[in-house]
């Protein structure tokens with residue numbers, strides 16, 4: 001992969017209900033292949049406990065490569081409602097400060113988009129919401145890089161849209177965000193949350209936005225075994241993605 005950039009995209013590692021064998025499998029791949037960075041799109045913990053955050057921090061640091069993190073809905077305080085409402089991202093930000101890196105690389109830029117909120121008018125609160133503020137922050141960053149030919153990758157926890165446009169979109173503001181991001185020059189969106197990998201392209205006003213979701217390394221499986229995604233970005237800006245599935249014995 002000379003001249004290209006390799007990223008490992010992992011999500012929903014869920015310390016507290018992690019699959020330790022799947023975690024070890026991922027860490028071994030990082031040690032062996034030395035990707036240029038790991039992107040983790042949220043749900044680092046199961047209940048945002050201090051002990052779960054401590055374990056996640058240790059694990060991410062021990063990977064020994066640059067790590068980019070975004071929070072998921074499980075990363076906001078679950079038991080301490082006062083903290084959830086007053087400082088919802090404090091525990092996450094403590095972790096982020098100790099592992100986080102800005103991913104501005106020779107071939108790509110990774111820009112975060114916050115899709116988790118402390119509360120919303122509907123249930124479940126686990127579904128995604130893209131606030132005007134979060135979208136504006138992301139668009140401002142894209143605007144700053146207008147004319148920059150590097151691949152613009154958005155990293156968020158919740159998928160912005162579903163593969164089938166006829167199905168209801170559980171992410172509030174997702175459709176509008178896709179349109180705005182495509183207009184602003186984003187080319188790829190990486191997400192997690194659904195615990196099953198996917199890869200499809202959504203057209204918006206003649207522009208293409210590739211939506212790549214990765215699986216989980218936790219015991220909370222849906223239809224896929226534990227997995228992560230390896231991404232290679234070439235010098236010409238091409239992107240190849242491989243969903244890698246854990247073939248070993250999975251935790252009960």
Ligand SMILES: [Fe+2]
Pocket residue numbers: 043072073074126157192193194
């Ligand atoms: Fe989630």
